[in-house]
Amino acid sequence: MNEIKIKSKNLNVYYGEKQALFDVNLDLNEKEVTALIGPSGCGKSTFIRCINRMNDVIDICKVSGNIEIDGVEINDKNLDVVSLRERVGMVFQKPNPFPKSIYDNISYGPKIHGKGETKSELDEIVENSLKKAALWEEVKDRLDEPGTGLSGGQQQRLCIARAISVNPEVILMDEPCSALDPIATAKIEELIDELKKTYTIVIVTHSMAQAVRVSQKTGFFHLGKLIEVGKTEKIFKNPDNKMTQDYITGRFG
């Protein structure tokens, strides 16, 4: 088994009065895909948004407890979220390319982090990112066209390329295929399989089939609590918990 990359200890999240996560203790392994499943509103997305501190954007959101990446506490007021997010990229549920050219979508991240000082360096980063996101062949002749003009699946791969462009260690994916058709979904899944060689990936998904296909480890959330976590095979074949069993067999959720 790979080494532990991300470790959460007694993580609690509150939206105002409402508690969204209860004492979540979850370890995520390096260069592996961890899938988080569970019914809507169970806290999966809230959990991954703690890993790159995206919850900071929400005024009423309070996070307590610990999250460590490589043993370093990130839930710390003094931590620079900019450099954290450089290490932890994110792909959202709905593709959200910037309304700029394909090239600018990819080069934006490297530019603000001072990677790729010259044009040729930037060109290289853009090409590599698009290649890793399996989009290069489709867009290489129209890099100056708007990213918003691509199809939904291409837009999502563009967003993945954008996340890769700053060379992160971790990529968080919040239901990346929920807005896509089956063919585009298959492409993204293939891509995830390829990407896990380089990156630690956490994916939130509603599709149990997808969790089985792409992940090595699965965590099941329910009502803000982490009910069960373990190897994907085990979770789907022989879960310890009755609730997990009910969920994966479709009895609720």
Added chain:
Amino acid sequence: MTKEERLKKRHSAEKRFRFYGLASIFVALLFVLILVHNIFSKGSSAFMKTAINVEVFFDQELLEIKNGATENQILEADFYDITIESLLKVFPAQDLDQENQLIDLFTTDAEIEIKRAFLENNNLIGKKINLEITASDDIDQLHKGNYPRDLPEDRRRISDFQLIIYDNLVENKKIIKNFNNYFFKNGDSRDPELAGIGGALIGSFYSIIICLLLAFPVAVLASIYLEEFAPKNKITDFIEININNLAAVPSIVYGLLALQILLATIQLPRSTPLVAGITLALMTLPRIIIPCRASLKAVPPSIREGALAVGASKFQSVFHHVVPLALPGTLSGTIIGLAQALGETAPLILIGMVAFVVDIPSTPIDPSSSLPVQVYLWSESAERGFVEKTSATIMMLLSFLIVMNFLAVYLRQKFEKRWN
């Protein structure tokens, strides 16, 4: 009620609504048409002026200057005598009273017009040339058909003798209609034939530029801060409510404020575009902040999240992504705010722009008028000539407003980027 009846009722309700909607649009258009027709029919004649063709003889004895005189010499020279000489030759007058009546057919600036012709060509001594001298306001209105000549003589401003001269001039084709350059070039005047909106145009221009320079940066920075950076708490709620209230404050209140603070306390010069610009900026500020914030709010949060997720700082996500997307809405909101400011009259009256200013302002701290105030001033005047001038000024004002509104629409459509 059967299913058919219910369905029929629903359809007729929709038809009724469509009819009411169309009728409302028709009524609104009708009012616009009436307004435009009224202004155009009254105002369009102001763009032409009536002139009388006069033969002027530059008599050396009367002028006391020579050919090739310098500009200063010409400006100092007295052209009064040759003016009177020339004007009197237009029609034979029997006595002094008739002579005065004849001279009254011309503008009081006839002497200046003749002097101007000599300034253009200082070799005219001893020569006769034909000049088109602007007619007086009364002749102008008579010629444009705005003057009832069938009134009894004692109730007319034009005497029977003057009518005889006029008819004679028309018969000899001495009366000409020219483009009214005075209307655009001159400042205000007591004489309608000489009055123009030149001063008001420049005054309005300076006021709006000052208003833009003050209001735009403040409004944009305030909106960006309030919308993107300010914590959402009671204080920001309070500020938001008050910005909305300020936008609804009657403009005359801003005039009072300016009167007290800018004129009485800081002692800025009265009646100037500088004060007008500051006053209008105060008034326009909340009116720009509101559309500005609305267009910032309209940028989808996914764009902000996308930028933050690749490691942009808050500042970078706002200025690299949100602001450029909000820019078209911001610009068009600003232009519409400025258009409102351009048409604003009440606060300017309070800060003294209603003064009678003849000179064209050369700097923003010279006394000046502005277009809407000029409309107000002329609409109060008794002379017939000011009626068409009032409408023509409204036409100018409206055309500026229309141009600005089109510009706003154009900018919004041209630079608006679509997402998703």
